[in-house]
Amino acid sequence: MMAGIYVHIPFCKSRCVYCGFFSTTLLEKRSEYVDAVVDELKRRRHYLAGEPVGTIYFGGGTPSLLSVTDTERILDAIYNIYNVREGAEVTMEGNPDDLTPALLHGLKGLGVNRLSMGVQTFDDARLAFLRRRHSAQQAVDAVRTAVQAGFQNISIDLMFGFPAQTMEAWKSDVQKALTLPVQHISAYSLMYEEGTRLRKMLDAGDIAELDEEISLQMYEYLMDALSVAGYRHYEISNFALPGMESRHNSGYWQGVPYLGVGAGAHSYDGKNRHYNVDSLVSYLSQEPPMREQLTENERYDEFIFTGLRTAEGLQLAELEKRFGTEFVQYCLQNAQPHIDGGRLVHEGRVLRLTRSGLFVSNDVMSDLMWVE
Ligand code: SF4
Structure with missing residues (x-):
């Protein structure tokens, strides 16, 4: 990677x-x-x-x-x-x-x-x-x-x-x-x-x-x-x-690390995000980036959001490897109404948006997000 x-x-x-x-x-x-x-x-x-x-x-x-x-x-x-x-x-x-x-x-x-x-x-x-x-x-x-x-x-x-x-x-x-x-x-x-x-x-x-x-x-x-x-x-x-x-x-979308430089740029080191200030004056005076520590639930949400956007779909084996079986069960449970409704397909260990799912992708994704 x-x-x-x-x-x-x-x-x-x-x-x-x-x-x-x-x-x-x-x-x-x-x-x-x-x-x-x-x-x-x-x-x-x-x-x-x-x-x-x-x-x-x-x-x-x-x-x-x-x-x-x-x-x-x-x-x-x-x-x-x-x-x-x-x-x-x-x-x-x-x-x-x-x-x-x-x-x-x-x-x-x-x-x-x-x-x-x-x-x-x-x-x-x-x-x-x-x-x-x-x-x-x-x-x-x-x-x-x-x-x-x-x-x-x-x-x-x-x-x-x-x-x-x-x-x-x-x-x-x-x-x-x-x-x-x-x-x-x-x-x-x-x-x-x-x-x-x-x-x-x-x-x-x-x-x-x-x-x-x-x-x-x-x-x-x-x-x-x-x-x-x-x-x-x-x-x-x-x-x-x-x-x-x-x-x-x-x-x-695959969650690879990236360095973002310049005013307002974001970075991701594989665990945390960092945000540069979105002001030219503050950036020029070298204000350091702010760090946002992502919780496990937030990282799960990102994984769902980025995986479902792509034609390859959401890789459930990878989801399990990174977050454990509880998250996979939660995901599949919330996905079921969309699978039944033809907006998602579950093939092998992949969840993918169908054509009709693409039209309402934001709704489908938000239903799979973690709610405390
Ligand atoms: S004003 Fe916004 S949309 Fe227009 S060129 Fe600049 S960044 Fe792009």
Whole structure:
């Protein structure tokens, strides 16, 4: 099992309307921030206990707002300090408007071998509604430029379930995505998170949530269309051509240790989680991460939550090995109504969500969680 390193780059040129992530528009702090990240990589050199690192992931915020030189400083520190394996997956999230040929060639030259682009939709009016900073054409061009720069592992993010969105509009987005040379697609339904501008618009009655039934039909269409096109539905929101699954994110779902550096980043050493403060000022003044000691029940909940998300399903033998028979019995007892209802299948020593279970995955998972 190989460890991962996550680097959080919290800068954005402006805020998207739905954004609930930690990000800041203080772009002038970028260089100072990179210094702090390099310092943190040095300070926490023992966190992964020499474990080989198989994946590196730059997430945000907007990591594509870093210059090639700043990205190189971070990668050099990682390669110098950590035991990074040959052939490691190195992902950078990027926004289409930043992905110029010069940047993409520079990143490729540094060993970045996977791109994850926030495309969201190919409808310009909807992109403007979301306050995204790119057009549909820029997204298409960015994918093509990335291919020309030599990237063979490209993921795009899509969103569905917009206010008043029609099935036709969603089908058109999915079909457009399938014309692009991308090996991985992540698709999420639009969320109205507390504290976002989108949520305020909803609460003020300026927009209305899409009917849940239509949203489910959109998810169903997505699953069908991507399956026909050869993508494997390997996690609730993630689809990949064979062998092109995100190794980094799969690591999270398999509970592998990872070091998260940067403001707001989380880490996991195999037993406990650590949280960096999600404030740029406090992070720059080197406030140490907070430690959260997980109880056995919390670790059981995480095991359920991460296992059921994946196409491989929840491994009951592993559950027993880690937590004992009492937890397995509890899990199966609570799973039974969902097995009877066709939302879960129990095959051999694996519990897996069925197609109808995927539609209500949060409800199924929460029913299996530990309640005192
Ligand atoms: S680019 Fe991403 S992190 Fe930045 S504001 Fe938009 S959704 Fe949030």
